[in-house]
Amino acid sequence: MSSGLRVGLVGAGMVSAYHVAGWQAAEGAALVAIADPDPARAAGRAARVPGAQVFSTLDEMIAAVDLDVIDIATPPATHAGLVGRAQAAGLHVICQKPLAGDAARAAAIVDALSSSSRVMVHENWRWRATYRALRTALKESRIAAPGRFEFRVESAGLLKDASGLYPALQRQPFFATMPRLLVFELLVHHLDVLAFLFGDVEILAAELSRRCPAVIGEDRARIELMAGGMPGVLTADFCVEGQPAAPKDLLFIDAGGKPVVDGWELNLPGANARRWNPEDAYQASYTSTISHFIDCLAAGTPFETPPQEALKTLRLVDRIYEIAGWP
Structure with missing residues (x-):
């Protein structure tokens, strides 16, 4: 792990273990906070990340920690609200697939995207x-x-x-x-x-x-x-x-x-x-996805899997x- 982008992870379920390891292996970012409604799950993930702070919600995390990126690893039904609130705070977003529960909800997310920050869908396959x-x-x-x-x-x-x-x-x-x-x-x-x-x-x-x-x-x-x-x-x-x-x-x-x-x-x-x-x-597929996200943010180049592609x-x-x- 190297310093650079400060990352907050939302969601501490099964898949989040691969996200945590990916951020730790990638260059140019540091995972500094984890939020999950289950305090024990969040604390369990944070135990693998020295110095990471633990919160119950995204809003609490944004209010308390200086962040650049939100990594969303929660159920699809929660994605629209989380992406919107992260973008409203000016934070870049990488969001687990599927972008939403169906194409109509995904289209609503795409229509609501802000130019204040960038969003990529985490499609590691x-x-x-x-x-x-x-x-x-x-x-x-x-x-x-x-x-x-x-x-x-x-x-x-x-x-x-x-x-x-x-x-x-x-x-x-x-x-x-x-x-x-x-x-x-x-x-x-x-x-x-x-x-x-x-x-x-x-x-x-x-x-x-x-x-x-x-x-x-x-x-x-x-x-x-x-x-x-x-x-x-x-x-x-x-x-x-x-x-x-x-x-x-x-x-x-x-x-x-x-x-x-x-x-x-x-x-x-x-x-x-x-x-x-x-x-x-x-x-490595998770780490490579995260590294691509970091590299594209640094270079200002397009993501392979922007929300528009996930909608398709x-x-x-x-x-x-x-x-x-x-x-």
Whole structure:
């Protein structure tokens, strides 16, 4: 960690651990305050950050601490109010995805943006080392121009483990009560990755279903789409025997039998497979996202994922639910 931008984090839930570690690893900023309605959670996160102050609300934090940036890691329903209050105080904002609960609410956030500060959406999946390296290979034509893709996302997170528990619900209990689950919470990442790799995405068809009795939202999806004018299929399933509890990505390009992306492994034609340590690489995706935010603020350059781009992705999410007839 280095001094520079003074950062306040709002939200001390599960994902905030990666935010804290990201700010500590990034150059040009220092995490100095954490706010959460649960004092014990906030104190637990702050214990990892020497000197960090703890608050119950964003407003208390802004009033008491000299800040430059607010990092929002709270549920989507809270984002509009937090972004607005941070901007009203002249503070730059980095906000966890999804930007809002649906495209209409995200559009309201975009319409209310102030020129007094800058806002970026924290979309870390595109900062995974596998996808950064693949995009570079595509841009450098080290892969022949693809004509079709298949993107699979597989997990055993909603199958009971040996202890009789659902791993995904142990990690993120709120999944159980989300009426829109798999697409809204997870595939929003993959829609962004497809746009990042290939170009604008268009949804053609979608089927959603649920198998796990412990959730009310969808846990299985099949989506036909176009990305950069290229046809493809995006499938996802939280109930796949033999897969890890954490979602695993498999990206196939054209008719090749071997995935180009296989979890944390990249297989490019004519090259040896590249592998990353999953735990280290997952954290690095958060750190890289935060570093991009810091660098763009310093240079005055555009963010890769401004709110306007996040709005486009949420419109795709809404379209999937509409086509599938899901509540």
